[in-house]
Amino acid sequence: xxxxxxxxxxxxxxxxxxxxxxxxxxxxxxxxxxxxxxxxxxxxxxxxxxxxxxxxxxxxxxxxxxxxxxxxxxxxxxxxxxxxxxxxxxxxxxxxxxxxxxxxxxxxxxxxxxxxxxxxxxxxxxxxxxxxxxxxxxxxxxxxxxxxxxxxxxxxx
Amino acid sequence: xxxxxxxxxxxxxxxxxxxxxxxxxxxxxxxxxxxxxxxxxxxxxxxxxxxxxxxxxxxxxxxxxxxxxxxxxxxxxxxxxxxxxxxxxxxxxxxxxxxxxxxxxxxxxxxxxxxxxxxxxxxxxxxxxxxxxxxxxxxxxxxxxxxxxxxxxxxxx
Amino acid sequence: xxxxxxxxxxxxxxxxxxxxxxxxxxxxxxxxxxxxxxxxxxxxxxxxxxxxxxxxxxxxxxxxxxxxxxxxxxxxxxxxxxxxxxxxxxxxxxxxxxxxxxxxxxxxxxxxxxxxxxxxxxxxxxxxxxxxxxxxxxxxxxxxxxxxxxxxxxxxx
Amino acid sequence: xxxxxxxxxxxxxxxxxxxxxxxxxxxxxxxxxxxxxxxxxxxxxxxxxxxxxxxxxxxxxxxxxxxxxxxxxxxxxxxxxxxxxxxxxxxxxxxxxxxxxxxxxxxxxxxxxxxxxxxxxxxxxxxxxxxxxxxxxxxxxxxxxxxxxxxxxxxxx
Numbered sequence: 001x002x003x004x005x006x007x008x009x010x011x012x013x014x015x016x017x018x019x020x021x022x023x024x025x026x027x028x029x030x031x032x033x034x035x036x037x038x039x040x041x042x043x044x045x046x047x048x049x050x051x052x053x054x055x056x057x058x059x060x061x062x063x064x065x066x067x068x069x070x071x072x073x074x075x076x077x078x079x080x081x082x083x084x085x086x087x088x089x090x091x092x093x094x095x096x097x098x099x100x101x102x103x104x105x106x107x108x109x110x111x112x113x114x115x116x117x118x119x120x121x122x123x124x125x126x127x128x129x130x131x132x133x134x135x136x137x138x139x140x141x142x143x144x145x146x147x148x149x150x151x152x153x154x155x156x157x
Numbered sequence: 158x159x160x161x162x163x164x165x166x167x168x169x170x171x172x173x174x175x176x177x178x179x180x181x182x183x184x185x186x187x188x189x190x191x192x193x194x195x196x197x198x199x200x201x202x203x204x205x206x207x208x209x210x211x212x213x214x215x216x217x218x219x220x221x222x223x224x225x226x227x228x229x230x231x232x233x234x235x236x237x238x239x240x241x242x243x244x245x246x247x248x249x250x251x252x253x254x255x256x257x258x259x260x261x262x263x264x265x266x267x268x269x270x271x272x273x274x275x276x277x278x279x280x281x282x283x284x285x286x287x288x289x290x291x292x293x294x295x296x297x298x299x300x301x302x303x304x305x306x307x308x309x310x311x312x313x314x
Numbered sequence: 315x316x317x318x319x320x321x322x323x324x325x326x327x328x329x330x331x332x333x334x335x336x337x338x339x340x341x342x343x344x345x346x347x348x349x350x351x352x353x354x355x356x357x358x359x360x361x362x363x364x365x366x367x368x369x370x371x372x373x374x375x376x377x378x379x380x381x382x383x384x385x386x387x388x389x390x391x392x393x394x395x396x397x398x399x400x401x402x403x404x405x406x407x408x409x410x411x412x413x414x415x416x417x418x419x420x421x422x423x424x425x426x427x428x429x430x431x432x433x434x435x436x437x438x439x440x441x442x443x444x445x446x447x448x449x450x451x452x453x454x455x456x457x458x459x460x461x462x463x464x465x466x467x468x469x470x471x
Numbered sequence: 472x473x474x475x476x477x478x479x480x481x482x483x484x485x486x487x488x489x490x491x492x493x494x495x496x497x498x499x500x501x502x503x504x505x506x507x508x509x510x511x512x513x514x515x516x517x518x519x520x521x522x523x524x525x526x527x528x529x530x531x532x533x534x535x536x537x538x539x540x541x542x543x544x545x546x547x548x549x550x551x552x553x554x555x556x557x558x559x560x561x562x563x564x565x566x567x568x569x570x571x572x573x574x575x576x577x578x579x580x581x582x583x584x585x586x587x588x589x590x591x592x593x594x595x596x597x598x599x600x601x602x603x604x605x606x607x608x609x610x611x612x613x614x615x616x617x618x619x620x621x622x623x624x625x626x627x628x
Binding site: 407 | 490491493494495496498499520521522523524525530531532533535536537539540557558559560561562563564565
């Protein structure tokens, strides 16, 4: 097991940005990469009416999508060149209604292994400069060869 | 604890449909309620390019939003009149890439209590008539008075 | 992905029983294997005073240990010869107090892949013939070569 | 929602110690309370042969029991007098084999509400002074009146 935050791929930031650019959902959410470092990634999005639940707050699924991507890219930032990452599972606790002007999700690698990476994530809602924690995630991600991840026969290992 | 599937609110189906209609995200996803019974709800959506991850499959966050809503509404279908439900947390395992023409999420109440409801959910991807399981959820939902759920001071209990 | 319940190792039952026999904790709990089939395993234990929480019910950690082993062995029953399984993570919902004379945990494989297996599990408490569901689990397990699982340098992959 | 770490019960430490003393499982594990502060609790136990899995490491269920109790008592440390806490659910990721001389579990309150408390926990394995993280937990706990928690008709709310 390596817990070092030394990226094995020096081009990790560009690689994360390229993959993020291919996630059509991120554009649909209006989300952008704020920060990409080795083992930690932040994504931000504004509030939007078309993404709400029945009380007018951001839908839990959108909050989850944001922090899932943040966790996944924190894992990818440490993955060797020629590999891809797949989310095996995650758990999210919702701490407060997702009410705010903007939302920032952060993903961090807790444990980086050859096959299994464990990440923790959180989301804060911002009203002006005031931040309220709205979600906490614990996620399991696996690293696979790029060909098996993208291929038509991909089986999520 | 009551595990009976007797809805305490005879108007439960209309109530679920009204609340679903207020979830702007469901319209954004093109999702519709397929079936609403006491303790079990199904939601369906078509594949859409603007909701994809980097390999062109449906984003895990979208799959999650769909089954979160199915679980939440299965809980609401058994909740007393004058109450609302809030998702406290969930865990999702992804079983296969979310690749298909349509996606059907089902939520089912496993345990219904005065405050805490536990639901299980699953999502299948459909290519024609062939269904592939793509996700499994286990969710915790709480029942609160309608006023505290919607109010400006809502604190998710 | 294979969801077939064809065990790849015809000697799977003996293999499960041998491994179970090496789990010293199972003996400490007084637990025994009730049933071992391909992809599904049941474990039973009696109530015991020395395993309780503060209200005199079985401790949640004991309930978890029981269903963790049931899930792990359901995964092992489908694993190729020469491999071992490791629990990557699990989530458990507690549905009722673990109050009873005996407890039966069942693990079932939901999805069996080359590397990742997903299992669901449940535990019932028995008072005479009456069974009350007390816990539901969703677990992620990986298959590794037997040498890496047991070796001093094992890194859980 | 209050995130303050002000205990509402000034006698919280004694209350935690009294309840811990009634958990027969903790004695069976040889576990002891290391530290009890408002919103954070540490529990320690030595390695023991009778608590192992098939490779001779501490069983995942034992690791879980330890950190479940640490999380539950961190929640109890902030709960009003006359109430009890019940674990609704938890998720645990296993980060490395539970191999060591001693194990220290820490539980911390992430979010404290009137009904729902969310805690994070972790476990480290110690060989001499060297600590290796072996598990991470995210747990949901509810606060109920002491009478309903202990009563014969308790329904976990």
